[in-house]
Amino acid sequence: MIASYSIRDLTFSYSNQPVLTINTLDIPSSSVIALVGPNGSGKTTLLHLLAFLITPQKGLLSFLGAKVSASDLINLRRRVGLLPQNPYLFKCSVLENVAIGLKLRGFPRREAKKMAIEGLKKVRMEGYESRWPNSLSGGEAQRVALARTLALNPEVFLFDEPANHLDLESVKRTEQLILNLNRNEKKTVVFTSHNLAFAQNLTDFVIHIFQGQVVPAAPYNLFRGQIQRGGKIFDASAVQFDISKTTGQGTCLMVDPSKISFSTQEEFVNLPNVFHGRIVSLSLLRDVIKIEALAGEKFEIHAPISLDLASLGIGKDIWLHIGPNAMTLV
Amino acid sequence: MIRTREQFPLFFIYKAFQRSHTLQFLLDSFHKAFLLLLHLDSEVFQIVWLSITVSFWSTIFSGSVGLPVGTLLALKDFRGKSVILLLLNTTMAVPTVVIGLFCYVLLSRVGPLGSLGLLFTPSGMVFGLFILATPIAANLTVAAIESLDKRFMLTCKLLGASPAQQFWLVIKEARFAVMAAVVIAFGRIISELGIAMMLGGNIRGFTRTMTTAIALETSKGEFELGLALGFVLMAVALLINGLLFLVQKERS
Known part of the structure; x- marks a missing residue:
């Protein structure tokens, strides 16, 4: 056709x-x-x-x-x-x-x-x-x-x-x-x-x-920036990502909202790509809980609906960990 | 109690008027002016007719040049566009005697258009008035089209209008403002004195228009014909603007 x-x-x-x-x-x-x-x-x-x-x-x-x-x-x-x-x-x-x-x-x-x-x-x-x-x-x-x-x-x-x-x-x-x-x-x-x-x-x-x-996907967590230090750091001006284990090429970094690990206590010690921020909004999408957090840039996180909501609240501290498999360069 | 005429206040005012020579003179002039109009005096009729025909043709010519030129200027972007717009605006501010002088030189026997023999003829007046009114028509058309909604041109294009169709749609869309431009040009032409005098020569029975006749009669100190023509001028202005008003009212 x-x-x-x-x-x-x-x-x-x-x-x-x-x-x-x-x-x-x-x-x-x-x-x-x-x-x-x-x-x-x-x-x-x-x-x-x-x-x-x-x-x-x-x-x-x-x-x-x-x-x-x-x-x-x-x-x-x-x-x-x-x-x-x-x-x-x-x-x-x-x-x-x-x-x-x-x-x-x-x-x-x-x-x-x-x-x-x-x-x-x-x-x-x-x-x-x-x-x-x-x-x-x-x-x-x-x-x-x-x-x-x-x-x-x-x-x-x-x-x-x-x-x-x-x-x-x-x-x-x-x-x-x-x-x-x-x-x-x-x-x-x-x-x-x-x-x-x-x-x-x-x-x-x-x-x-x-x-x-x-x-390639819904434009959640898309960041424009430049790759620096021989392909190891992606500089999105407000935050820097360690992309040494990430595949792909391009000037745009996409973070899958369902693959972000997060915690309301200080965790992820000594790991790369850990960002500390605040929760700015919480809402229920069709089958996920949507959390928006401000940690330098605004991140959107999709959490399973089975999550215990008690620890979450607008204005609370949150620590995000973005692993290499959550990031794609486009 | 029976009142005598002298007891009515208005009667005293009337008497006071009668006693004053100046006022008496003015009242007489008004009276005679109305009589001239009422009896369709042949000279008045001829002057009015010439004024209207000369103005009509000047408006037609300046409109048929000014509207397309204005539309093109508003639609097209090209180098030197702002210079042309500036020149057009300037011509609107040039004193009419200067335009008259310029056209006189062109039309005079030694001038480049002298062979046409247009000087001191109604056609010569039409030429001068055309030069006067074309920039006015063009400028007002530019303003009318530039004040159209920004989405208008996009809508023309997305509906598949060719450039010629776009041109026509623009004039149609701005028709009320364009009509106003033509009426303003007509008003400017019919009330014009300097060009009519210089290029027409105010020849009785040939190139005497309402404005030149009024100027002449006033300088002679004879007001009745001037006043009569003045009334006609005002009536024409009222009529034309009234028609425009009605058309524009129809829109809303």
């Missing part, structure tokens, strides 16, 4: 500052892909790249097997549908707003209107055709923008933070919509989210993005 998108050695820079560096990334056709990462990690930039709104300075981006060339951007943009996080509606009626993309693609006025009405039906906004954007609520405007994207019936749907600022019911509806597009219409759907749980509900194929790079 031909991949919808395939990316090789791609760099996108903004005023000479690389904001996105991707070595290899393939997005299979008819799949649902989530781009997950914290705010400012480069998800939206990648989505704009996939929507052909920007072109990479270096590297290869191909769409359905064909290399993306700068001369063909308008046609490529017409084959994908991007819904921005905070969409803009033009100063004209709701119906015209939905029909505008179709008219740009050369559909006759009457046909464009018919398709726009269909689009509005899909998001249950019938009866709003002659309303103007300034008379719509935030949620209604969001739905009109969604109808505008759906009416275009593109080959690929790109949604930027579709679950942001939505109430629980709307989140459910958005999930359903994405699944329908994929299962019934065999569309490729790529969406961004900073919420891993929302992403995992919809797809098994989550691409984690952290500081402009694709990282």
Whole structure:
């Protein structure tokens, strides 16, 4: 099967500052892909790249097997549908707003209107055709923008933070919509989210993005830094890690949150990579206890749910020991 | 008790007016001005008609150059853009007699456009007023487009608009502000005296406009025609701005 998108050695820079560096990334056709990462990690930039709104300075981006060339951007943009996080509606009626993309693609006025009405039906906004954007609520405007994207019936749907600022019911509806597009219409759907749980509900194929790079796992405990003293020390400015027994190459150190040993008493005497800090938050994830500790840097620790909670508390001292098998260089 | 006329206070004010020669003169002028308008005096009509046609064509020409130029300036980034914007802003502040002088030199018999024979014709006035109003239309269009929402251009692109379609969408989106730009240009043109006088020559029955006629009549000390034309000018201004107001109200 031909991949919808395939990316090789791609760099996108903004005023000479690389904001996105991707070595290899393939997005299979008819799949649902989530781009997950914290705010400012480069998800939206990648989505704009996939929507052909920007072109990479270096590297290869191909769409359905064909290399993306700068001369063909308008046609490529017409084959994908991007819904921005905070969409803009033009100063004209709701119906015209939905029909505008179709008219740009050369559909006759009457046909464009018919398709726009269909689009509005899909998001249950019938009866709003002659309303103007300034008379719509935030949620209604969001739905009109969604109808505008759906009416275009593109080959690929790109949604930027579709679950942001939505109430629980709307989140459910958005999930359903994405699944329908994929299962019934065999569309490729790529969406961004900073919420891993929302992403995992919809797809098994989550691409984690952290500081402009694709990282192999959820971006917990990722530290940028430099390798020093002949590969023995990883300097992440606030903390130094002993990496003499760690494998891998790269400028990013990842610490697996479930492989951190910790204690509330002073232990781990004479071991490398022991950090002393304070507990700043405790919460229950699906099947683990999430402990956030501040020890120079902020660490996230996943502890088994069977753990005795009595000794833990916010503000308490904690000692972390990060063994060589908990660290990966990427 | 029966009141006599003399007992009404307003009557005394009226009498006081009658006694004052200056006020009497002014009242007479107003009276005659209204009569001129009421009877559709042919000279008044001709002057008004010429003013409106000259202003109309000047607005059309300056709009059809100023709007695209302003749109391009707002959308495109290129070297020297800020210099062009600065020059455009400066031309807005140049005294109109200087523009009149510049155009006079161009159109005069020895000037580069002298062979066209446009000096002291309505077309010559249209040319000068076009030079006056084009930078205004362009500048206001730049301002109108730059005040559009930042997400607007991105939305045009992501919907797949070609550069030509983007250009059209921009003008459509900023239409209310662009319309205001055209109206402001028209107001500037119809109220212009210096250029109309220098390039038209204020020839009776040929290039006499409302403003040049008002200036001439006032200098002669005859107010009635001037006042009549003044009323027409104000009425035109009110009408145009009223229409703009209605259109902009429609939006909200």
